Amino acid sequence: MTLTKRISELMQAITASIPEREFCIQLGFLTTLVGEPFYLYGRSGSGKSLVADRIVAAFKNLRILNIGKRDQELPEKLENYDIIIFKSFNPFEEKSKANVHIAIEDRHKSSLIISGDIRPEVALNRTEITDKITLIVALPDSISSDALCNLLMTQGDTTSVHVPIGLTVTNEEKIQWNEEIKKVALSDDTLHIIGEIAKTCDENNIYVPIRKWIALTNIIKAAAFFNGRSETRITDTFFLGTPIWGRTMTNTTIIESYKNIVRNRILKEIPDIINNPYDADDLLRRVKHILFTSNNLYETKMFNNEPCILYKINIAGEPAPLYVPLRYVESDEDFNPLNELKQEEKRVRCNFHGTSSCTISIDSAIKSIGLRNTYARGLQGQQTKPQGKFEDFGTLPTYILMENAPEVIEQKKALLADIRVEIQTAAEHETKNLQTLRNVFNDIKASKDDLFCHKEFFKKSQEQVTELFESTKTIISKIKEAHELIASQNTF
Known part of the structure; x- marks a missing residue:
């Protein structure tokens, strides 16, 4: 069994019977595997404990330290634990705050999950650990009616999970894989996207420490690694366009910017299709005005x-x-x-x-x-x-x-000659755009079944390219209509 197949089956096992939280579990798994701390956020009853349990179930023989009580004392040697989990974290409790700070500083290579129902901007700011948490995994408040009906029909037991022992990750494998993950190359597309997000942060006074950028790129590399690739793809970065950034305003700013960044990068070979699309309606108007108006x-x-x-x-x-x-x-x-x-x-x-x-x-x-x-x-x-x-x-x-003025006739002849050239140039250009869009769609489609690919963002990217493809076909048909209109008239 290949590593990609194994991890695929592992993800299926740990995400079973927890509808519409699959990507949250997958992202939590990646973040835990690369040893980064994250805040698991969701309102009461949203499934935080279930998600944390599923993430833990992916690993074999974990030494787990659960911190749940306010007055619970931390053991002296945190390095004796593979993962530390703070459940129902309360940032307003001084002992809890102190414990989190100690865990972050002294955990060595232990993974760290902080789970709570207090908004990230409040919890992390209050605890003064905003810059030390790699990302936020935010659970949806509820599930859709369709997902709920499917869950009820299958009578799924969300509290239990069965992971075949051969799929679980040992500590030795975790160490080995992290060494391999470091060797994965960041593609030009990935570096461009990260660079553009960093510019957005600078322009909006959003501070992201270098440590966090390094951690996020490690997660991107991990996604590529488990898909059997030695270089990252744009689709590996899709999680950056989700609310992982902490504050609501920060999430909104970065997510909106990310959508444009990815769109422009995907269409980098045909930037004009977004920034300066050809106006075929105007072409038709000009042709009709020349052919069907008086002189x-x-x-x-x-x-x-x-x-x-x-x-x-x-x-x-x-x-x-x-x-x-x-x-x-x-x-x-x-x-x-x-x-x-x-x-x-x-x-x-x-x-x-x-x-x-x-x-x-x-x-x-x-x-x-x-x-x-x-x-x-x-x-x-x-x-x-x-x-x-x-x-x-x-x-x-x-x-x-003057009626039927010779100068108007000559002017129309000259304009029509220019339009004939424009039609040929535009037709060639838009046909090339159509082929490029077809290639772009196929490139995106190739990542359809990739592990850790954010399905919703993937779908929107495909839909966006499809819409552009259809609009380009419409433009070509109008250019053809203009050409046929000129050919059918012998006015000039």
Whole structure:
């Protein structure tokens, strides 16, 4: 039996009949095996004792020191124990605090589990051991209705666990494996992710001691080792994106950052797909505007680096200029014009309805105060969301300088030539993106059955790549539609 197979069967044994806590047990096992202290947190009845018992059951002939009473004295030689467990730890009891400090300092190579129902930021800060605890294993408060029904149907006994003796880890194996774990290489992806998390911590004034970074990387290496690899993968780091960091605010900050860090790293070969996706809808709009609008030359003004139609309207007895980009003339879509501050005026809505006359609607909330008064009162930042209902204001014509103007025809020809080149370039680029996304998905899928892989994060990563794959297919189909539209017309 390979080591990976053995540990896989061991994890199945110690996580049996404890629904939705499997990863907590697995993470606790890894942390215990590499000899790091952790805080096992959960409300009363969440299963802390069961989880601790399951972790202990993974090891053979452990010398266990259980600390449960407030006034319990610690033995003189803690190195005589393989694991020290503080059950129902109370940080407000001075004796308990003192015992934890002694255990952390004098435990030698003993593993340490501190179990309690007091929030980590309170318990660890009160005990002044925040920087000495490697991570938090937080149990869910309850189980889902589906998991509960399955448990009741199978009548599982959560209090008992049977681990075949051949699967349990001896102390000699633990020592040997830790030496092998040290030899596992950290991949460039892993180092990048850790580095980016460290930057997030620096930017948000979150202190993480070097000792903790080393301990966390040892856990990452251990995950790779038990999967039979000599180098870590991104999936080995998934536990870093869970609430292991202690304070609620710290967890929120790091977890949100981690999601983006991993996403960007997974898509490192195609960063533009997130940061600057190709706008195929705009391509179609431009093609349709060239092919299906008249060749009229309209009176325009250059504004915000593009030709615009200038309309002046009066609201609440106050004149206000609106700038309508020429690209919208004769289109049939709703849009917001630009105001004199070169911002989209969200409280005004326009539509040409396929003609050269602009239908204007305004937000009823500005009928009595006007647009300029809104700016003067410092409310322009609030205009992004209309406050009232849009009401018809009027229809304004666009002044035509010349019908079927030769210069407009030539301009459209030039634009269409550029668009043909753009279509070819975009089609090649998006097809390459599609292939890269397929490869990325397969790379992630290869870790589906890895030991110690956080299944929920794994699933979300796959779903994210799948969504991008489908959106890229949609982009390609719209590029193809634009190409076929041009090919079907002989206008230019």
